[in-house]
Amino acid sequence: ERDRIAVIPGDGIGQEVVPAAVEVLEAVGDFEFVEADAGDAVKAETGDALPQETYDLAAEADATLFGAAGETAADVILPLREAVDSFVNVRPAKAYPGVDALRPETDLVFLRENTEGVYSGHEDRLSEDLSTLTRVVTTSASERLAEFACDYVTDRADAGETPGFHVAHKANVMRETDGRFRDAVVGVADERGVDTDEVLMDAVATHLCLEPETFDVVVCPNLAGDVLSDLAAGLVGGLGLLPSANVGPDRALFEPVHGTAPDIAGDGVANPAATLFSAAMLLQYLGHDDAGERVREATEGVLADGPRTPDLGGDASTEDVTAAVVDRL
Amino acid sequence: ERDRIAVIPGDGIGQEVVPAAVEVLEAVGDFEFVEADAGDAVKAETGDALPQETYDLAAEADATLFGAAGETAADVILPLREAVDSFVNVRPAKAYPGVDALRPETDLVFLRENTEGVYSGHEDRLSEDLSTLTRVVTTSASERLAEFACDYVTDRADAGETPGFHVAHKANVMRETDGRFRDAVVGVADERGVDTDEVLMDAVATHLCLEPETFDVVVCPNLAGDVLSDLAAGLVGGLGLLPSANVGPDRALFEPVHGTAPDIAGDGVANPAATLFSAAMLLQYLGHDDAGERVREATEGVLADGPRTPDLGGDASTEDVTAAVVDRL
Numbered sequence: 001e002r003d004r005i006a007v008i009p010g011d012g013i014g015q016e017v018v019p020a021a022v023e024v025l026e027a028v029g030d031f032e033f034v035e036a037d038a039g040d041a042v043k044a045e046t047g048d049a050l051p052q053e054t055y056d057l058a059a060e061a062d063a064t065l066f067g068a069a070g071e072t073a074a075d076v077i078l079p080l081r082e083a084v085d086s087f088v089n090v091r092p093a094k095a096y097p098g099v100d101a102l103r104p105e106t107d108l109v110f111l112r113e114n115t116e117g118v119y120s121g122h123e124d125r126l127s128e129d130l131s132t133l134t135r136v137v138t139t140s141a142s143e144r145l146a147e148f149a150c151d152y153v154t155d156r157a158d159a160g161e162t163p164g165f166h167v168a169h170k171a172n173v174m175r176e177t178d179g180r181f182r183d184a185v186v187g188v189a190d191e192r193g194v195d196t197d198e199v200l201m202d203a204v205a206t207h208l209c210l211e212p213e214t215f216d217v218v219v220c221p222n223l224a225g226d227v228l229s230d231l232a233a234g235l236v237g238g239l240g241l242l243p244s245a246n247v248g249p250d251r252a253l254f255e256p257v258h259g260t261a262p263d264i265a266g267d268g269v270a271n272p273a274a275t276l277f278s279a280a281m282l283l284q285y286l287g288h289d290d291a292g293e294r295v296r297e298a299t300e301g302v303l304a305d306g307p308r309t310p311d312l313g314g315d316a317s318t319e320d321v322t323a324a325v326v327d328r329l
Numbered sequence: 330e331r332d333r334i335a336v337i338p339g340d341g342i343g344q345e346v347v348p349a350a351v352e353v354l355e356a357v358g359d360f361e362f363v364e365a366d367a368g369d370a371v372k373a374e375t376g377d378a379l380p381q382e383t384y385d386l387a388a389e390a391d392a393t394l395f396g397a398a399g400e401t402a403a404d405v406i407l408p409l410r411e412a413v414d415s416f417v418n419v420r421p422a423k424a425y426p427g428v429d430a431l432r433p434e435t436d437l438v439f440l441r442e443n444t445e446g447v448y449s450g451h452e453d454r455l456s457e458d459l460s461t462l463t464r465v466v467t468t469s470a471s472e473r474l475a476e477f478a479c480d481y482v483t484d485r486a487d488a489g490e491t492p493g494f495h496v497a498h499k500a501n502v503m504r505e506t507d508g509r510f511r512d513a514v515v516g517v518a519d520e521r522g523v524d525t526d527e528v529l530m531d532a533v534a535t536h537l538c539l540e541p542e543t544f545d546v547v548v549c550p551n552l553a554g555d556v557l558s559d560l561a562a563g564l565v566g567g568l569g570l571l572p573s574a575n576v577g578p579d580r581a582l583f584e585p586v587h588g589t590a591p592d593i594a595g596d597g598v599a600n601p602a603a604t605l606f607s608a609a610m611l612l613q614y615l616g617h618d619d620a621g622e623r624v625r626e627a628t629e630g631v632l633a634d635g636p637r638t639p640d641l642g643g644d645a646s647t648e649d650v651t652a653a654v655v656d657r658l
């Protein structure tokens with residue numbers, strides 16, 4: 001039976017890069033694509049940035065490919081993460097040959113807790129002067145993330161190598177909540193024979209700049225993962241190349257880390273690389289490892305010596321780059 | 330009457346760099362120094378990382394110079410910030426000629442809210458599985474910070490230039506709390522005729538790497554300021570050079586951003602620059618603008634072409650560098 005893939009281009013360049021990725025996916029496999037709307041444009045029409053049909057589609061598809069949303073980004077992406085019951089956001093940040101990077105040594109992956117922390121969303125306006133937000137940390141969510149992280153690093157470890165990861169937190173200030181996060185993650189890793197290196201999230205920010213090569217896999221709470229992965233994007237040359245996977249137990253949602261790029265939207269020159277890398281992750285998630293590997297390699301190859309969109313100093317169109325990737329498959 | 334300065338060297342290299350700063354302060358003015366203990370060592374002796382005398386001293390001195398604390402850092406620095414009723418943490422991050430920096434264009438200042446956010450410290454263990462932290466944002470603290478920021482940028486603005494600052498926040502997720510922060514800060518700035526540029530804290534992380542020269546003064550909530558200023562430290566070559574001021578209405582506490590550096594503590598080769606820059610800020614805070622300027626310039630001069638400690642590739646001692654700074658005053 002064919003895998004069913006929900007396709008949600010969203011706003012801005014999402015409308016350009018998601019079709020590019022669909023073209024590439026069609027070149028390597030036989031999928032059922034179902035398209036749906038989300039974002040500023042559909043909100044302007046219907047009053048709702050995330051129509052129920054779109055939510056339902058993501059909630060039952062085998063995988064979802066999302067582009068970007070504008071002002072309504074949070075109204076779209078946070079519920080979509082819930083729709084796929086995503087407990088971890090996998091965010092690789094890697095510098096590619098041929099692409100200018102502040103730190104070409106960067107090659108790491110954030111495994112970001114994707115359900116709680118300050119994202120849990122309980123806010124109260126307690127008085128004219130005072131508002132509060134309830135930051136939530138559970139052992140169960142932290143352990144689920146840790147199990148995923150242990151599988152992830154174990155799969156990647158070379159024979160004979162002890163797998164390991166960094167655990168970022170701010171348990172010196174958030175003693176009870178981040179303390180719980182840290183203890184749960186380290187506890188699972190210890191049981192699984194996985195090494196852990198604890199590091200404060202502020203220190204991670206400094207050391208990512210100074211010695212990114214010392215990081216491989218970094219497990220972190222939700223907001224820490226948000227900020228630190230965007231930092232790493234700066235080290236590899238911007239958000240334009242970074243894919244991400246929101247993984248749940250039965251389904252997953254893939255999205256480029258970049259936004260709608262309103263300055264170039266509609267010009268047909270958006271760089272599709274981040275979405276193509278996201279499509280490669282989607283293929284691997286669905287078990288099509290070879291196809292995923294081919295898409296990743298072809299995209300990397302085009303980045304290294306193929307046509308380039310203007311953000312990388314070239315004058316190729318999205319379509320030129322996509323055709324070059326399809327050619328290399 | 331002489332200004333009374335509390336001196337709290339703390340642990341590790343704090344014991345080396347704080348005396349260096351006292352030597353430089355003595356060279357430019359006549360102060361009453363009163364020394365007190367804090368940190369791991371005094372905790373080992375007395376059970377208390379921050380003895381009441383030390384707290385009281387900081388709470389009544391005109392200014393305090395603090396070095397660093399080890400494991401007990403949070404137990405020392407958070408109460409000391411309260412002791413001086415500090416509502417803003419001023420954190421300049423500047424690349425210096427002669428010092429290797431990932432981004433030599435960096436020259437900016439964070440104005441970090443210093444009392445609330447996740448630092449407010451209300452945590453609860455609600456069940457075996459669940460802990461919460463109450464993140465607090467008030468309009469009054471946000472406005473107090475904004476007034477300070479407006480004064481700060483107005484003082485620095487050239488004649489005819491409209492002063493302005495960036496406001497970092499995560500109000501797309503923390504709508505009520507960071508929304509309150511943003512609205513309060515922007516509201517005060519609008520009234521004062523100060524320009525503001527709003528920017529999401531994750532986007533700041535990317536853009537600090539990609540184009541640090543586009544930032545001058547960045548106003549942010551507590552944890553955002555913690556992480557983003559440490560990021561900026563990475564851009565200018567590490568924490569070794571960064572000073573900071575915890576400013577309250579009537580007193581203030583100055584500290585290098587670096588820690589205790591246990592690997593070199595006791596060797597007499599710690600770089601005193603961050604503490605000397607902190608001492609320069611202290612002098613300016615106490616109204617000794619000329620003396621502060623002289624200390625800053627002398628320290629910059631030595632960084633540019635004077636003796637260097639091993640962290641900067643030299644083999645000078647803390648004492649050599651301090652003597653060179655005093656020579657240049």
Ligand SMILES: CC(C)[C@H](C(=O)O)[C@@H](O)C(=O)O
Nearest residue numbers: 073074077078226501502531
């Ligand atoms: C749009 C926003 C809610 C989102 C987040 O904070 O997770 C974005 O920054 C991201 O990282 O995907």
Ligand SMILES: CC(C)[C@H](C(=O)O)[C@@H](O)C(=O)O
Nearest residue numbers: 172173202402403406407555
């Ligand atoms: C030690 C710690 C509590 C402190 C903080 O988080 O404020 C430190 O990281 C800093 O930035 O001064």
